[in-house]
Amino acid sequence: MTPARQTRAQRLAMPLARHVVRDLAAEHGACIRPVQLRRTDLDTGQVEQVLVPCGHTLATVCPACTDRAKTLRAAQCREGWHLEAEPVITPDDPDDEQQMWVERRAQAQQDRDHAAAAEHDTGELDELSGELDEQITRSGLRGKVLPAGPARRHRSSRRRQDTPDLPRRPVSARTIGKTCAAPDGTIYRPSMFLTLTCDSYGPVHSDGTPADPGTYDYQRAARDALHFAALFDRFIQNLRRFLGYDVQYFATIEPQRRLAPHVHIAIRGTVSRTELRQVLAATYHQVWRPPADLVQFADGELPVWHEASGRYLNPATGEFLPTWDDALDAFGPDAQPLHVARFGSTFDAQGVLAGSKDSARCIGYLTKYLTKHIGACHQAATDAEHAHAERMADALRYEPCSPACANWLRFGIQPKNPRADLRPGQCKGKAHRREYLGYAGRRVLVSRKWSGKTLADHRADRKAWLLRTLGISEADPSRYIWQAVTPGDPDHMPPAQRLLHVLADRQKWHAALAEARARASGQDNGVSLSATGRAA
Ligand SMILES: [Zn+2]
Ligand SMILES: [Zn+2]
Numbered sequence: 001m002t003p004a005r006q007t008r009a010q011r012l013a014m015p016l017a018r019h020v021v022r023d024l025a026a027e028h029g030a031c032i033r034p035v036q037l038r039r040t041d042l043d044t045g046q047v048e049q050v051l052v053p054c055g056h057t058l059a060t061v062c063p064a065c066t067d068r069a070k071t072l073r074a075a076q077c078r079e080g081w082h083l084e085a086e087p088v089i090t091p092d093d094p095d096d097e098q099q100m101w102v103e104r105r106a107q108a109q110q111d112r113d114h115a116a117a118a119e120h121d122t123g124e125l126d127e128l129s130g131e132l133d134e135q136i137t138r139s140g141l142r143g144k145v146l147p148a149g150p151a152r153r154h155r156s157s158r159r160r161q162d163t164p165d166l167p168r169r170p171v172s173a174r175t176i177g178k179t180c181a182a183p184d185g186t187i188y189r190p191s192m193f194l195t196l197t198c199d200s201y202g203p204v205h206s207d208g209t210p211a212d213p214g215t216y217d218y219q220r221a222a223r224d225a226l227h228f229a230a231l232f233d234r235f236i237q238n239l240r241r242f243l244g245y246d247v248q249y250f251a252t253i254e255p256q257r258r259l260a261p262h263v264h265i266a267i268r269g270t271v272s273r274t275e276l277r278q279v280l281a282a283t284y285h286q287v288w289r290p291p292a293d294l295v296q297f298a299d300g301e302l303p304v305w306h307e308a309s310g311r312y313l314n315p316a317t318g319e320f321l322p323t324w325d326d327a328l329d330a331f332g333p334d335a336q337p338l339h340v341a342r343f344g345s346t347f348d349a350q351g352v353l354a355g356s357k358d359s360a361r362c363i364g365y366l367t368k369y370l371t372k373h374i375g376a377c378h379q380a381a382t383d384a385e386h387a388h389a390e391r392m393a394d395a396l397r398y399e400p401c402s403p404a405c406a407n408w409l410r411f412g413i414q415p416k417n418p419r420a421d422l423r424p425g426q427c428k429g430k431a432h433r434r435e436y437l438g439y440a441g442r443r444v445l446v447s448r449k450w451s452g453k454t455l456a457d458h459r460a461d462r463k464a465w466l467l468r469t470l471g472i473s474e475a476d477p478s479r480y481i482w483q484a485v486t487p488g489d490p491d492h493m494p495p496a497q498r499l500l501h502v503l504a505d506r507q508k509w510h511a512a513l514a515e516a517r518a519r520a521s522g523q524d525n526g527v528s529l530s531a532t533g534r535a536a
Helices: 008-013 017-027 063-081 096-117 123-138 218-226 228-243 273-281 324-329 357-367 383-397 406-411 455-470 495-523
Strands: 035-041 047-052 191-198 249-255 261-267 285-287 304-306 311-313 339-341 343-352 444-446 480-484
Touching (some): 017 063, 017 495, 047 495, 063 249, 063 261, 063 444, 063 455, 096 123, 191 218, 191 357, 218 383, 228 249, 228 339, 249 357, 261 357, 455 495
Antiparallel strands (some): 035 047, 249 261, 249 444, 285 339
């Protein structure tokens, strides 16, 4: 049939071929932003292109990878929660892929430092380093290639007088909770599900909007969100000292409707409500930073950069602004912290038994929102909700997010590591961005001895299961050299081409898996493949 002549509108109404490929790939559970690697077989000399999933954790970026990440997190949470034996932790040797990422990271660092020395913009290279750091973590290495900057001055050791003392016990190496025996002899190993919230900033309606926006304490809400991760750390330290063992946790940070963060925590072992109340009352985090309440330089009369000295000066007087270190040195014996973060006194705690319906429900809670940005979990629908989100964003806009934040200029202090182009209100720090609601830290916080496995180990478990199911034996990893393929390389595949390969691979893979399942159901009725039969 010869197609009739089409109008422009008719052509526009036709689906774009490329989008169909992408949507089909996503529908088949494939990554839509695959990373291309070149694999050389040292035995045969054969070179192959391998497409590995991007591993993104936001549903808006890559639904399939996000879905897999969430499933993995649930598996990690489940495995550690009711562990019966102490996890054994011995580091493995790094594999070739891990070494390759570290080598690329080294190159990126050198390029970045050269650019910095030549006073070129390092933004893109910093971003590249950040992405490589994520790949390094994803490949199963622990920690970072660079330490997190020089040690900070410690001013937090001063104890607050308005806080009760907590009995402190030496922390033993034990990580497993106690068991209890029922009259019939059954041994139970109870664990806990705990939710901690921020304090009240003023009464709110059921939709989370303030009853009186004029008196709602947005500044305190902003500061609590900025320092939420540090407060959580304090809580865990206190809990360990109070209980006297190395308490393990799997925690996720989520927003409440009032747009304040709260944390769901799966804890191995149990604590009574009375004990929790005691620990919470004694837990606080003091932020020892210069005062940031009085605006000294509003927009329009900002401090100016003095190129020759690399410092900022007051445009009216020509004097240098105090540096970050000057400002810290100025703390006298009566100085007050900029902020004291505490949890609210209301909390939710329940005991959970391994494998129970409760346990599954709680794991659902723990992973529910992980596929979204913290600011996208509750979409504002009404005018009041929009206005509340707007006021929260305003409060976060000028609140200093870190010692290097441009906002310090507004309060008459030169930020740490100053540069020429700093403008208050335009700091690029994640915490200021709407989608983060002031909390720029990690969404999932897992203690080191939770399941005794890294996320990469859990991923490897799934892969091994898949290979077994398909009856494929894994080749010796030392047979291969892995290299990242970059856009300048002759064998580089553009994204559209990669997607076609991914889609084709997926179809073959689905067929192979279906066949393996059919085989298994014929031969082995004991194995339920459908429950776990997803991509490794
Ligand atoms: Zn992906
Ligand atoms: Zn900032």
